Amino acid sequence: MDVLIVGAGSMGTWFGDAIDARTAFADVDGDAAAAAAERVGGEVAALEGEGTYDVVCLAVPMTHVTGAIAEQADRAERAVVDVSGVMEPALEAMACHAPELERVSLHPLFAPERAPGSIAVARDRSGPATDDLLAALAARGNELLETTAADHDGAMETVQASTHAAVLSFALAAESVPDGFETPIYKRLRRLARQVTDGTPRVYADIQATFDGADAVADAAADIAAADPEELEALYREAAANWHGDPVAGTDGDGDDPDEFGGDGA
Template identity: 55%
Template sequence: MRLLVVGAGSMGRWFGRTVDADLAFADANPDAAVAAADELGGRAVPLDGDEQFDVVCLAVPMDLAAEAVEANAHRAERGMCDVTGSMSKPVAAMREHLPDRERLSLHPLFAPVNAPGNVACVVDESGPLGDALLDDVSAAGNTVFETTPEEHDTAMETVQAAAHAAVLSFGLAADDVRAEFTTPISAALDELVSAVTSGNPRVYADIQSSFGDGTDRVADAARDLAMADDETFADLYRRVAHRDDETDNHEPAE
């Protein structure tokens, strides 16, 4: 399989490393494409070239996904996939610009350094090349599960936008305190803050822009807690405690 990966960052390199293909990389930064090709045994090609490949994989920022589909559709002889992290917009763009070719959207739900893990998958138009790519992703130890663009993007409002907003909000609100005052919960939150802030702020900004309803819900929930009287606070607490049909017999965690 002749595979072009558009986007030579960490996710593009993860995909190139994971699948079995003759690799080429293109990137807005030509040096990044060269570095990825040297690392993984492929070659670098111009971002605006016309050379065609069996499959084109888009590993670009989420806000550029639909644009990248249109710009690279002519280079994909048999199919296109993306690992951009959103699904509704790239899948819609692939349907428009590649109506007669294989179409696949993947979202690895982890940073590449934490691979393997869960990979959300939309097989919008199946075929042998997409099947081969999915087999390679699974063979690398990942758990691939099918979803829809709508289900995926709605879930990302919670598991990405809301989660990141809650963690970063704690980081912004927290004061420096002596280590002796640390509790199990505050220590866990400190670890989460460190994990989130060790990444690329552009990635997290893209998530907030794409799935911002989750962030708004976190802000609304924090406001409700801040304004609640004792009885209302207890009701809100119980609502969370019973979310998964748990009992109300929780002991204090600290």
């Protein structure tokens, strides 16, 4: 099987290395395509070439995936797949531009350097070519998480957009504190803030442009900031009910409750 990977960034390179196929890379950055091809033992292809491949994989930013599918789908003979991270628009574009071909959207739920991991899989029209690709990914130790495009994109509003907005908001609002004043919760948030801000800004911007979720975080923060003590207790119990199923009745032993060990823990 030969696979054209459009997009020679970290995710496209990971995909080319993770599958058992002959690969070619096409990218607006020719040097990036050459580097990816060298790394995985593939070839470089023209971005507007006329050659066809068994499979075309779109590994482009999620804000550009529908346009890339429209431009590249006719180069596929058997299947079109993507690893952009947004599924409903991608699969709709595939159905429009490759109605007779196999169509699968993949979302690796990890950074390439942390592979293997869980990969969300939405099969719109599966078949032998995409089955072989998925089998190769599973053989590399990845866990395939079968889903629908709607369920995936709905989950990403919380898993990515809301989560990133909350962590970035803390990273922007936090001020330096003297050594020794760290609490368990602060240490965890500090670690998350460092992890998130060590990434690629464009990726986080694309996520916020694609998925709702940040507004809900902003609204919740505004409610907390404006709350009086009784209102804050009610918000705390509402949050606890979201995560524990019912209002908090005690502590969980993790040292974060100020009444538990005599500290200010939070």
